Amino acid sequence: MFMRNKSRISALIVVITIGLVLSMTGCSGGNTPSSEKVLTIGVVGPESGGSAQLGQGQHNAIQLAVDEINEQKLAGEWKLVAVFEDDEGNPTKSSSATNKLIQESKANIIIAAINSSATLADMVVTERAGIPQITPGSTGASITEQGNEWIFRTAANDSFQADALVKHAKEELGITKIATFTSADDYGQSGANLLKAAAEKYGLELVANPTYNNGDKDFKPQLMSIKDGGAEGVFLWGLYTEAALISNQVQQLGLDVQLFGASGMAAQKLIELGGDAAQGLILTQTFLPDADIPEVQEFVQKYTEKYDMDPIPHGAQAYDTVYIIANAVKNTDSSNPEELRDALRNTEGLNLVTGSPKFDEKGNDIGKRLLITEIRGDKFELIKAIEAK
Amino acid sequence: MTHGLNILSINGISISFGGLKALSDVNVHVMKNTVHGIIGPNGAGKSTLFNVITGLTKPDSGDIFLEGTKLPHIKPHQLVPLGISRTFQNIRLFKEMTVLDNVLIGQHVHTPTPIISILLNGRKSNEYEKISREKAIEALEFMGIEDKMNDIVKNLAYGQQRLVEFARALAAQPKIILLDEPAAGMNPTEKVNLLSIIGKLRDKGYTLILIEHDMKLVMNICDNISVLDHGKIIAQGQPEVVRKNPDFISAYLGKGENLNARNKRN
Amino acid sequence: MIRYILNGLPIGAIYALVALSYSFIYAASGVLNWSQGDMVMLGAYIGFTVYQILNLGFVPAFFISMLAVAIVGIGIQRFILRPLRKSNAPAINVTIATLGASIIIRNLALMIWGPDAQLFPFPVSNKPISMGSLSITPQDILIVLIGILLMIIFQYFLKKSKEGKALRAVAQDRYAAVLMGIDTEQSDRSAFGLSAAIGAVAGILIAPIFFVTFNMGAGIGLKGFVSAVVGGLGSVPGSIAGGFFIGIVESVAGGKISSGYRDAITYTLLILVLWLRPTGLFLKKRKQKV
Amino acid sequence: MNKNKKIYLLIILVLLLTLPLFVSNLYYLHIINLVGIYTLVTIGLNILSGYTGQTSMGQAGFFAVGTYVTSLMMMNFDLPFFLALLIGVILTSIFGLIISIPAMKLSGPYLVLATVGFGEIVRLVLLNWTPVTKGAAGLTGIPFPEIFGLQIKTEKQFYYFIIIFVILGIYIAGRIAKSKIGRTFSAIREDDLAAEAMGVNVAGYKTAAFVISAMFAGLAGGLFGTFSGVTSPDSFTFDDSISFLCMSVIGGNKTIIGAVVGAFVLTVLSEALRVFQGTRLIIYGFILIFTVIYMPNGLVGIIENLKSKILMKKENKSME
Secondary structure (H helix, E strand, O other): OHHHHHHHHHHHHHHHHHHHHHHHHHHHHOOOOOOOEEEEEEEEEOOOOOOHHHHHHHHHHHHHHHHHHHHHOOOOOEEEEEEEEEOOOOHHHHHHHHHHHHHOOOOOEEEEOOOHHHHHHHHHHHHHHOOOEEEOOOOOHHHHHOOOOOEEEOOOOHHHHHHHHHHHHHHOOOOOEEEEEEEOOHHHHHHHHHHHHHHHHHOOEEEEOOEEOOOOOOOHHHHHHHHHHOOOEEEEEOOHHHHHHHHHHHHHOOOOOEEEEOHHHOOHHHHHHHHHHHOOOEEEEOOOOOOOOHHHHHHHHHHHHHHOOOOOHHHHHHHHHHHHHHHHHHHHOOOOHHHHHHHHHOOOOOOEOOEOOOEOOOOEEOOEOEEEEEEEOOEEEEEEEEOOO | OOOOOEEEEEEEEEEEEOOEEEEEEEEEEEEOOOEEEEEOOOOOOHHHHHHHHOOOOOOOEEEEEEOOEEOOOOOHHHHHHHOEEEOOOOOOOOOOOEHHHHHHHHOHHHOOOOHHHHHOOOHHHHHHHHHHHHHHHHHHHHHOOHHHOOOEHHHOOHHHHHHHHHHHHHHOOOOEEEEEOOOOOOOHHHHHHHHHHHHHHHHOOOEEEEEOOOHHHHHHHOOEEEEEEOOEEEEEEOHHHHHOOHHHHHHOHHHHHHHHHHHHHO | OHHHHHHHHHHHHHHHHHHHHHHHHHHHHOOOOOOHHHHHHHHHHHHHHHHHHOOOOHHHHHHHHHHHHHHHHHHHHHHHHHHHHHOOOOHHHHHHHHHHHHHHHHHHHHHHHOOOOEOOOOOOOOOOEEEOOEEEOHHHHHHHHHHHHHHHHHHHHHHHOHHHHHHHHHHHOHHHHHHOOOOHHHHHHHHHHHHHHHHHHHHHHHHHHHOEOOOHHHHHHHHHHHHHHHHOOOOHHHHHHHHHHHHHHHHHHHHHHOOOOHHHHHHHHHHHHHHHOOOOOOOOOOOOOO | OHHHHHHHHHHHHHHHHHHHHHOOOHHHHHHHHHHHHHHHHHHHHHHHHHHOOOOOOOHHHHHHHHHHHHHHHHHHHOOOHHHHHHHHHHHHHHHHHHHHHHHHOOOHHHHHHHHHHHHHHHHHHHHHOHHHHOHHHOEOOOOOOEEOOEEOOOHHHHHHHHHHHHHHHHHHHHHHHHOHHHHHHHHHHHOHHHHHHOOOOHHHHHHHHHHHHHHHHHHHHHHHHHHHOOEOHHHOOHHHHHHHHHHHHHHOOOOHHHHHHHHHHHHHHHHHHHHHHHHHHHHHHHHHHHHHHHOOOHHHHHHHHHHHHHHHHHHHHHHO
């Protein structure tokens, strides 16, 4: 009896497996053309795994933007459809997901991804397929250095940030000795290089440059070595969880340093988790929920209404990305990838949440507004807004 | 002492574990083409002695000579090429494999492993495989279990598993076979069968050394017996001689109750 | 140097607890539960929910969390280990099944509590007390103290209680324990439940300094396992020593050698220890029985 | 029987070679290509873990070495693909040789953890040795392979390219498994002490198993790099090692064909589950658990069980 039961269950599993495989084949119909002009946006991001908070924030914001645009017919006659795929932050899975979006969902344009390594893997796929790709989240320097004409980046411009931060440290705070403390991923490594270059440019002394791995919990050993170096300012380049832990541990060690950070860690959670210790942390960002800018206020209001939580900067960037796409498709009135790409390259005259987007020849958005902010109380206070030239 | 050609000499082996003497100055001489029994109560050092012979344990002092040449301290796997193979007290077969595959492992050292030929499915590898199979089947036939050839070992009865292990040791084409309690767990019919197999092997020119608790079996089959107690040899010689040895009687038969208890448990 | 050693202690205490939970399951049931790290995560989240959201106070949070996670642990024993034992599946299947459980628990936590890190402060001060160049926070001291206290209670339980004695008997020789009439099913259950509860404590202790995230279990779980093996898998004092040892090694390696290679140094050390002393640094060598 | 087998093999071969004609969807072809690469890794793992009984949870480490060495040889020294691949495979085997030294003395959880450690060390070195490995961003612009002037570029071309290696790999592994070597591996898995007593050089064979599995992973890695075009440490995490192990066990690790089944089913499954969005990993976890509980010998084991059941039924009928 038991045996029979067992084999029945295993038979069931086999059937389910086969069913799943078949269902994958069954889905291949895709979107049948109708009288309506539909532009399919494929979105790849880490909705599970270590950077899930960024992937899910991106997902929410994109859905919000797509709904708004369709409702208000902001893309001309075009209806936008967003299809989301999870890549778990894994490059191989990411490129499979991108493949799926292009082949199965017939995506006309791809928004991918958050993790730089995943974005780089996706770029191989979009380039081979000849489909434009926009990354709203990956800041790794190498992404736009590939000579790939299909990639655009609406993430914050890191060299701009590094420059502004170091300049602020020198000119406003009179700091002369600095240390960098960056994550050992692509984002942190390119941040460290940019900070180093900026420090040389402004004549500051770099006394230590340790790194950490994402997911690390104990930063005291590195902080002790920074303390020994006598740094007055410590520049962090990473995500908010680690930044909050670091600021906590800076306080615990009794280190008397000014902390700086970049947009990657700009989230309300940083203030919440960092508590006392995060007070006074200066960071640059592209998006501040409290900023007295009409576009920002409108976005924050809509977002919190729909999702009952604050948007993250990655979300704001992704939200803008959809508007940039809508603008491009409206202008060319075509879903032809090459025409879309050229339309994207000629983006101008938009006033969006994070600035007035404009792409350089490498695909970087050089129209982003940069806000220098400081954590005071339970929010980021704007010190200075730098509009792009 | 008995006459004949000395095949294995154990000279002055001593070994201690953490201050405890497991064997002290043990001398055993095994004659060619005989069945040599090593007996003794539990913890007398029989298994240790086996482990020393098979290279699993390194003695503190003493030497072993095989056909007059001193055995260097070797790794266990180098023993088979020298002509010594063994069975284990608590059957150590390759349980998930077929009977034939088990016995083929016994053949392992006797055919080369021609890698290129294996990869190309060449003639050489097939030929070696054929020779090995023949030898293995021969050993199985000797044990009378060739009909079980393709069975998975774990599905066999205990007594048959013993025979498979025996066949595997035989397939290694040894001069000496070490048997570690070969009759343990066998029923009387199987024991009779075992006795006849041991006898046949001796007739074919093999030398057998066995550790055994079944006194009747030992006395019946062995040509010579060494009695171990507390790591020392207390009596040695032909069964009828040993039987009359006062040390043997007091040390061994005096503990007859224990002995029986143990036999039952097995 | 002393600073780095001192700094390694609180993390060492956490590692020691997790190592203990690995060791304990391994000793009592002969298998490894790869979802042990996720017990740490669950403990932290449940504690967080009771303390921060339901506002029931810190001490109740502590105990409710231990209980709830113990139930999860027992569930794993009941629905994963038991059927596997029944079908006589190879050890590797237990590994895969508990890894599957880990994937499920982690992603359920992601669904329930969301992807954001949560704050779970201790009701004690986080301000450092300085002594010269050395500084330590009351929070750290509390972590080490609670950790050590728990380990002592645990050791006492194993040595003195009837349950504990039965568990030790099974750990010594599962087969003999069966012959003696000990219910190994019951001891499996106790081992999984207790280990999960220990993991929960580790989770609550680590939460205030490390925050609570759905994937915090992966790293802590693996390091706890490493600690257990370096110290001596299956031994209570060995695991505890291993935990503190790895905590200190990480702190020193991260500060004095290279932060990027810190974990690589830990793992190299692990492999060296396994190579030279397979039974762990702090355990006597055992002889294999033939 | 033998003739039947040959006919089956021929049919399968023809099907494999004409597959791209039926599958026009490049996404499917992409997944199938990945299956091919993972199959090679899993074959190696089956020889190591299934046959020899040495569980490795660090296979991603070997896979990574193969990927990086092959790619770097092509990028930095302009070597042709096959030469680069050869160097990649050789270097990976050397890593297999090195790790087998401590591994030889270990078993059970100790061996598992040592291999985990190895995998993590490789990943961390790739992450931190920036001048060579380009750190977290990894390598970009890995060149395509070229045979006789023909560049392998499209998914379809890669399909044929990869399938040749896979068929070759299955053949070689099958020969090893069926031969004396495979038998000896199995004996070591079942009881290494008894094998040693029968004259088997257990240490040597264990090392050989490690080297063979490293070779397969290295070969797969070399293909993976040029196939992906980019590579980074994120592709070689502990989770990836686990997923290789799952492929091996779920497919059935005591046969070579089990590796193919495992790599195929798990890769396709994790893609197919995308339908379920947020709950897909939870479902994946449940499937893993159910499979190992109710199919202790993997999917291949189930097929074999069914086969013997059908045979028994037939026999029963003929008896009546």
